[in-house]
Every structure is written in structure tokens, then in C-alpha cells.
Amino acid sequence: MIETNRVLRSVVACPLCRGGLDAKWSCALCGRVFSTVEGRPVLTTDVGGDVVKDNAVIRAQARERTGARRAGLRGVADRLRDAMTADLFGDDRTQVRALVDAVAGTIPEGCPVVDVGACEQYYRAQLDRLGPVLALDVALYGATDVVADAHAMPFKSDSLGGIVVIEVLEHLRRPWQFFAEAQRTLTKGGVLMGVAPQYCPTHGFPNDYFRYTKSGLASLAESHGLEVEALWPVGGRWATLLHWYWANHARENPLRRVAGIGVAYHGWFQGVAKALEALDEREGRGGGAPSGEHQDHVGWSFVFRKR
DSSP, rough: HHHHHHHHHBBOOOOOOOOBBBBBBBBBBTBBOOEEEEEHHHHHHHHOOOBBBBOOHHHHHHHHHHTOOOOHHHHHHHHHHHHHHHHTOHHHHHHHHHHHHHTTTTTTOOOOOEEEEEOOOTTTHHHGSSEEEEESSSOOOOTTTTOOOTTTTEEEEEEEEEEEEEEGGOOSSSSHHHHHHHHHHEEEEEEEEEEEESSOOOSSSSSOOOOOHHHHHHHHTTTTTTEEEEEEEESSSHHHHHHHHHHHGGGGGGGGSSTHHHHHHHHHHHHHHHHHHHHHHHHHHHSOOGGGSSSSEEEEEEEEEEO
């Protein structure tokens, strides 16, 4: 915690005027005094009420962060998913590992990486391979280092080596404003990397605004002075179709609540998805259809760099 606080202090700035903050999180330039919750700074004026959040998803991620697994049949279903189709449906851990592999050794030395919308950050072990990491979120979770708004990040210009957004862009009301902030805060050679959905069921945390295509992501990056270094699809057309089926039907099937049947149902779904995707790959994505860009995907992983 002491080391994290030192790293945060080295790059932090007032989100309103970009002035420096003292030991009590007061801005020397505009005079704004920011509060703390559980010893962690709340560097935003947009968070109202209680910033501490708790729900079933957060508790599950907290267990993941500590290395714990769910017990019983639900735990068996989780392990089955991990073994069969974590890569197929863009499991966060799988994609974070691929992203870190893509940029390892290229992050500007001495500059921290900020995980935006980190929630409980159960993939932290992968990000630690890149250097010092700060967890930022609009609410306070167990892993949070600083509470802030991605549209007005509390960091000095040209101070960050990397920014990570894993399934976060869809929750930003003004993603173009975030891209402008990424360009401002990244140092030369720094990277913005993450995963964004092209298809995903509507969900909260706290709101859900957008979906992204390959061209849309590239346009956001390039229009804000970031170079597209890598941009690859997650899941093909069968994974996309079956993801929709799972989200809108299978997940709510009452049979899944019956002990034993739920695990079998889960396994059947994963097996069908894996088999159809493998067949699609063997046949060249449908017998000569243009690859990638003319097909729908579950989402996209990306690496954009500031030159």
C-alpha cells in the first residue's frame, strides 16, 4: 500500500485544473479539497452518495482476486468454462494475458499503468508483468487505489506508460472524451489497450451505452492521435450467436437451477460453441467468405500507442 501511494503521488493531479495535490489531497492551484474513503482518495466531483459498491458480481470478482473458487457444482461449471471456451467468448483473463504478451517490454520505463474501471481486478497478476499498476474506478472496491472519472482522469499530462480498459468502453457516456484524456495522460510510447464488445447483453455497472466495431475503435484512436498497433477479434459468428442465446435464454433456463443438470447444461452449451467454431475455422470461415472485418464478433481486443 505504501508503494502504491508513492506511485500514485508521483503522477496525480487535480482533475479540475491539473494543479498539484498536497498530502491532504488539496489542490494548490484551484483550492479544491478532495475527500478520502477508507484511506483512498476520491478525486472527482461527479460521484454522489456512497461510493462503496457491493453486489453478486463484485463479490465473485473479489473471490477471484484472492484466488478462491466457488464451491460445489457452480465451481465445477466455472472450471468447465475455463477449460473449454474462455478464449472463445473473450474471457477477461484470456484477453488480458494476450494483451500483456503483445506489449510486454514496450511500456516506457518508470511510468505506471492505470487500470481504468478495474472493479475487483482479478487479472492483476497479468498486469503486474508491465510494472507498477494503479487501479481506478468510479466506485470503491477492494482493489481500488483511486476513485475517479475516466472522462477527467486525475493524472499529469504525459505521465502514464499504459492505460487498460477491460470491458469498460461500453460504460462510458462520452468515450471520445476518454480517448482525449488517454492521449493527454500517456507519455510518448505509452499504450492504451483493452477489450470492447461488439456483441454483449445489456448490463449495468452502472450504465451501458455503446457497442464497438473494428472501424469504430480504430477511428476513435486515430482521431485522438493514437496509432493502431494491434486490433484482433474475439469470437467468431457462432460464438456471437451462441453468446446471444446464452445471455437471453439459456442462462435463465430453470433447468440450470437443478443440481447436476445445471453443470450438464453448461457443458452442452460450451461444447456446441467450441465444435461449431472449430468447424467454421476448418472451412475457412464459411467457404470463402471475407475474413474478420465482414463478420460479427463477440468483441475486439486492441492496442493503441501514442507516438
